[in-house]
Each structure stands twice: as structure tokens, then as C-alpha cells.
Amino acid sequence: MNQGWIDNYLTARKCIIDNDSEIILSEEARVTELIIDRLASRYREIKHDFDNAYRTKEYWELYAPVQRGHKPRGEAYPWGEVGEKVIEGHLYSALNEMFERINFPGIPYGHDIRFATEKSFVHIDVKSTGPTDNPNEVVSSPNQVTGNGMISDYGMIYNDEVDMKGPRITRKFRPELAPFYLIDNKIIPVLTFYIKVVYNVISPGNQPLQYIELICVPNGIPLFVAPNFNYLYPGILTPGKDEVTIDRKRTRIKLNPLSHIGSWRCQKIYLNEYNEIIISTRT
Ligand SMILES: [Ca+2]
Helix, strand or coil: CCHHHHHHHHHHHHHHHHCCCHHHHHHHHHHHHHHHHHHHHCHHHHHHHHHHHHHCHHHHHHHCCCCCCCCCCCCCCCCHHHHHHHHHHHHHHHHHHHCCCCECCCCCCCCCEEEECCCCEEEEEEEEECCCCCCCEEEECHHHCECCCEECCCCCEECCCEEEECCCCEEEECCCECCEEEECCEEEEEEEEEEEEEECCCECCECCEEEEEEEEECCHHHHHCCCCHHHHCCCCEEECCCCCCCCCCCEEEEHHHHHHHCHHHEEEEEECCCCCEEEEECC
């Protein structure tokens, strides 16, 4: 294996850790601000497009998707695609307004939306959240979380297992996304976001958008190494819904503990009673 690449990678990783991950944390804050500004300025259009599903109900209702999963009661239509397609469309079409340079690097796994800016590789997943879902957590697969980015003797990046601590049990979780890339000897951090699209159910199909929340989950190096937020702010990662026997277990990321690291990490956008666009935090 190319020892030069392993040494360069280890030097870059040490440089990040020695500076308490400042290079990554500042990029997370910068990208969050750019995305939140753009989502807020487009919020009326986003809500209009989202709520359009009800206005066109006669056209799709006969062949609508049916509820699956946890205790379906037939009182609402699955709204995952409505949230995903509306938010994805608005985000992709606004990328050139937010960043100087945009690429779409091919990798075989990660979040729904992926793009590279001049400084970072960004992953964003949209989570539609109805009245029977928990608005205070997101369930994440291993390939949606970055880890501590170790490198093997053969020059392969891997992540160590981390603890998911619940009130009664602790389970292991292994993130699968690399925390950064080294390209032309430049550190390109991998940033992961969720957008929770929270809707009401008035009647089946009449499921208007209530708010969206942009969530910035810390990169694996600040989260698990330096400053090690996972240790400093307990309760962020808790066991998911998977059985003990499942191999690649998911984790629940709890949003209230997460927002204690920095209130900007969870920001909601909604229309208030005067029809004004409001941005608010959890703390
Ligand atoms: Ca999704």
C-alpha cells in the first residue's frame, strides 16, 4: 500500500484534532447559515408546493400509496415523497445561489441529497414527520453518520464503534461515512444534515406543512474525538428500533440534547399567525 497516502491522511487527521476540529465546525456553521437563509427565503413557495398535494387530490387519490409500518390507521396518506420531492427540488435549484462551485461526486451510499461545495462534501436527508412520528428525533442508518475516520495498514478508512446510550440499555453503533476526504492535499470535511418536514393531518390528503427544521449533526471527528461532543453532551445517540440480532443497527439522534452543543444546529422555519416567516431554535 502507498505509505505516502497513509502518512498524509494521518497528518491531516492530527491537524484537525490538534485544532479541536475548528476547520470542520466553522464549515458546519457556514453551510448551515447559507442553507437556512435560502430555505427561509423560499419557505412560502415550499409550503405552497407541499400543500399542493391536497389541491390535486382528485388526480392521484385512486392510486395513492398506502400506509405501512407502525400501526397504520388509514387516517393519513404516507407523505414521505411529498416532503422529499418538494425540498429536494428547492434545494438543488438554489445551490448555485448559495455556493461558488458545486459538484455532484459519485459515491455509492449516503443521504438522499449530496453535493460538494468549494470547501466541503454535504449530505442532506429529508425526513417527513407526521403526527404519529416523533418530531424530537431522527432515525439514522450507519451510512448517514460520519465516524472517527481511522485508517488501516492497508490504507482503508474505517470508523470505530461508538456507544448509543438509552435509559436502560447501551448498544454499539458503527458509522459508515468517512469524516473527511483529502483531495490535492486539501481537507474536505463531510457534513451531514437532516431536514425534518413536519406536517399536520386535517383529513386524509389534507396534510399541510407545519414547519421545516434544518438539523446539522456534528461530523464524526468533533462528535467522537475532539472535542468529543458525544461524551460532553450525553443523550444525543440512543438505540434505534432495530432488534439485537440486526447487524448494521440504526441510531436515534435526539434533537434537544443536540441543540445544546449549539442552538444553530436545530433551526425551525415556519409562518406565524401574521403570515411572517420565522426562524427559531429549540433553546
Ligand atoms: Ca429521506
